[in-house]
Amino acid sequence: MTPDGSLPPVRQILVVDDDTSLREHVAKYLSDHGYQVHAAADGKTMEAVLAEAPIDLIILDVMMPGEDGLSICRRLAEDGGPAIIMVSAMGEEIDRILGLELGADDYLPKPCSPRELLARVRAVMRRREEARNGGPRRGKAYHFLGFVLDTLRRQLRSPNGATILLTAGEYSLLSAFLEQPQRILSRDQLLEAARGSDTEVFDRAVDVQISRLRRKLHACTDQEIIKTYRGAGYLLDAKVTRP
Structure with a gap:
C-alpha cells in the first residue's frame, strides 16, 4: 500500500532481445511474477515502446541487429533512462565490465535461469527505489x-x-x-x-x-x-x- 492507502503501481519491464523464443519465455515468466512486461526485437521497436509506456527496467541483449546493446545502454544511461540489466552470450569479463561501466545496473551471461533473472530484477528495482527515496544506501x-x-x-x-x-x-x-x-x-x-x-x-x-x-x-x-x-x-x- 502507498501512504494514501492505494495500491502501488505495477512495475513495467521491457525485454529487448532478437531471439523470439527467449524473449517470449522471459516475458511470460516475469508476467507470472507480477510485472507488466513489454517486448521488443531491436532498438527501433524499443524506442516505440519507451515512447508509449513508463518503463521502469529494461532487460537488454548485447548482440542484436542494428544498434547493439552496448550502444543502446550508453545512450539510455546518458539520458537518465530506466534501469538496465544486460544479458549476453559473450562470456568475456571485459565485456561485462564494459556493460557496467557504460551504465548498466547489472549484467547476466546467457544462458541464465529465469529465477536468477527475477532475483536480479527485484534487487535492481529495490536499489532504484532506495536511491529515489534518498535511502541510507544511496551513494555510499x-x-x-x-x-x-x-x-x-x-x-x-x-x-x-x-x-x-x-x-x-x-x-x-x-x-x-x-x-x-x-x-x-x-x-x-x-x-x-x-x-x-x-x-x-x-x-x-x-x-x-x-x-x-x-x-x-x-x-x-x-x-x-x-x-x-x-x-x-x-x-x-x-x-x-x-x-
Missing part, C-alpha cells in the same frame, strides 16, 4: 585495505584502481560484511542481510560465493580478508571507513 562508499566498494554503481575497485567484477550474490555478501566488519556473521545472518526474502538460497551457496569472493580479493592482496570460524560463521578482518 566503503573503503577497506585500499579497496573501494561504490554502492551507487555497485562496483568494487582494487587498490590499484582496477574494477573487480562481482556477481549479485558476491556483491550482496560483501556489502553485508562491510556493514558489520570485524564481527562474526553466521550463515543465517549473511542470508538475511544479503538476500532477504528475494530468493531461496541454501546454506552451501553462501560457502561457494564466499570462496569466490575470497579469490577475487586475494588476487589483489596477500592479506586474508575474510576469515572462517568453524561452527560460527565468517568475519571480515579489516578496518572499514565510509568517508
Whole structure:
C-alpha cells in the first residue's frame, strides 16, 4: 500500500532481445511474477515502446541487429533512462565490465535461469527505489585495505584502481560484511542481510560465493580478508571507513 492507502503501481519491464523464443519465455515468466512486461526485437521497436509506456527496467541483449546493446545502454544511461540489466552470450569479463561501466545496473551471461533473472530484477528495482527515496544506501562508499566498494554503481575497485567484477550474490555478501566488519556473521545472518526474502538460497551457496569472493580479493592482496570460524560463521578482518 502507498501512504494514501492505494495500491502501488505495477512495475513495467521491457525485454529487448532478437531471439523470439527467449524473449517470449522471459516475458511470460516475469508476467507470472507480477510485472507488466513489454517486448521488443531491436532498438527501433524499443524506442516505440519507451515512447508509449513508463518503463521502469529494461532487460537488454548485447548482440542484436542494428544498434547493439552496448550502444543502446550508453545512450539510455546518458539520458537518465530506466534501469538496465544486460544479458549476453559473450562470456568475456571485459565485456561485462564494459556493460557496467557504460551504465548498466547489472549484467547476466546467457544462458541464465529465469529465477536468477527475477532475483536480479527485484534487487535492481529495490536499489532504484532506495536511491529515489534518498535511502541510507544511496551513494555510499566503503573503503577497506585500499579497496573501494561504490554502492551507487555497485562496483568494487582494487587498490590499484582496477574494477573487480562481482556477481549479485558476491556483491550482496560483501556489502553485508562491510556493514558489520570485524564481527562474526553466521550463515543465517549473511542470508538475511544479503538476500532477504528475494530468493531461496541454501546454506552451501553462501560457502561457494564466499570462496569466490575470497579469490577475487586475494588476487589483489596477500592479506586474508575474510576469515572462517568453524561452527560460527565468517568475519571480515579489516578496518572499514565510509568517508
